[in-house]
Amino acid sequence: MGRQPCCDKLGVKRGPWTAEEDRKLINFILTNGHCCWRAVPKLAGLLRCGKSCRLRWTNYLRPDLKRGLLTDAEEQVVIDLHAKLGNRWSKIAAKLPGRTDNEIKNHWNTHIKKKLIKMGIDPVTHEPLDRKTTSSGPATTSQSTKSDEATKEQSPQNDDAVIRDVPADGCSPTESSTNTVSTGGSSSSGGGGHDQDPLVKWLLEEEPATGDEAWLNFTGSVDVDEFSSIAAGPELLPWDGATDWLLDYQDFGLGDSSLVDGYMVNNNSSNGAKF
DNA sequence: AAATTGATCAACCGCTTATAT
DNA sequence: GATATAAGCGGTTGATCAATT
Numbered sequence: 001m002g003r004q005p006c007c008d009k010l011g012v013k014r015g016p017w018t019a020e021e022d023r024k025l026i027n028f029i030l031t032n033g034h035c036c037w038r039a040v041p042k043l044a045g046l047l048r049c050g051k052s053c054r055l056r057w058t059n060y061l062r063p064d065l066k067r068g069l070l071t072d073a074e075e076q077v078v079i080d081l082h083a084k085l086g087n088r089w090s091k092i093a094a095k096l097p098g099r100t101d102n103e104i105k106n107h108w109n110t111h112i113k114k115k116l117i118k119m120g121i122d123p124v125t126h127e128p129l130d131r132k133t134t135s136s137g138p139a140t141t142s143q144s145t146k147s148d149e150a151t152k153e154q155s156p157q158n159d160d161a162v163i164r165d166v167p168a169d170g171c172s173p174t175e176s177s178t179n180t181v182s183t184g185g186s187s188s189s190g191g192g193g194h195d196q197d198p199l200v201k202w203l204l205e206e207e208p209a210t211g212d213e214a215w216l217n218f219t220g221s222v223d224v225d226e227f228s229s230i231a232a233g234p235e236l237l238p239w240d241g242a243t244d245w246l247l248d249y250q251d252f253g254l255g256d257s258s259l260v261d262g263y264m265v266n267n268n269s270s271n272g273a274k275f
Numbered sequence: 276a277a278a279t280t281g282a283t284c285a286a287c288c289g290c291t292t293a294t295a296t
Numbered sequence: 297g298a299t300a301t302a303a304g305c306g307g308t309t310g311a312t313c314a315a316t317t
Contacts, residue, residue: 016285016311038302055286055304090305105306106284 013047017056021046025053026061059100066098070107078104079112083126 028044036051046053059065070078074096081092083095089101089108096104108123116123120130168178 014287036302049287050289051288058304059285087306101305102285120294256309 011047012049012052017040017060022056022061025057027059029057043145059102064098070096070099070104070111074099075107075112076110079116079126082108082112082123093156111241 012142016027023043025040032043034040034054037054039049040046041048042055044053048056051098076090077096081095085091087105089105093101093104095097113123115124116130120128122129
């Protein structure tokens with residue numbers, strides 16, 4: 001009855017991606033696009049689950065990704081958006097070109113959260129910690145669909161409900177019903193005011209079409225065509241070393257140097273294509 | 276120098292939402 | 297409208313490296 005697993009677990013490789021797998025995935029997507037993620041691994045000759053391929057692509061291989069630590073400006077945007085949206089990482093990431101939800105989520109948990117606490121700000125409510133009384137925060141309709149709230153200090157102030165009810169077209173939330181979850185509006189000062197908040201209004205707008213100027217363009221724009229020529233295959237690139245292909249990626253002027261600065265050089269881990 | 280602890284981040288899991296039939 | 301399937305999202309885990317003891 002229940003859904004079938006997204007992929008057949010048997011024979012499906014897991015764990016860190018190798019450079020070879022990355023290359024296959026890049027090659028395939030750049031030539032064919034990702035019509036249907038479930039089919040991608042098979043067609044690309046990968047022993048991976050489609051979900052894993054999608055994640056790898058969106059979080060790591062996409063040519064328009066910006067690597068490296070978030071800048072102060074980006075960090076501030078994340079904080080502002082988090083105050084409005086809670087843990088809607090994908091929504092937040094959508095407004096930071098070149099950043100992924102995973103990246104922002106990690107950065108929030110490892111850096112920003114601590115920073116805010118140090119500054120005496122509650123990372124959940126975005127209110128001063130000392131002002132955090134018993135009535136503070138959502139303290140409300142623990143509508144969390146997720147499990148054990150206790151272990152998660154994160155409870156995105158019920159705008160969870162607000163956002164979830166945004167129609168698929170991403171426009172105008174049906175403010176009436178949803179906003180009523182009157183969060184005590186730590187950040188949105190007065191619950192239900194989301195429709196009037198320009199920031200939230202903007203956030204709920206349709207994403208700009210790909211290639212359109214994003215609200216905050218921290219990245220240098222990346223020419224995907226250029227990238228595709230690089231990823232075209234061994235005949236064009238020596239894919240022999242785990243580092244080579246990404247180094248070449250940089251040499252060809254793709255992405256900004258942050259790809260190398262922030263990652264390959266500084267982060268000398270041994271994870272798969274992480275060098 | 277070795278052991279322990281903490282920080283970081285890629286990847287996975289399970290759930291929800293969207294879409295197709 | 298009901299059901300099945302695919303995609304997307306957010307939370308969590310695990311591997312690795314760095315810092316500390």
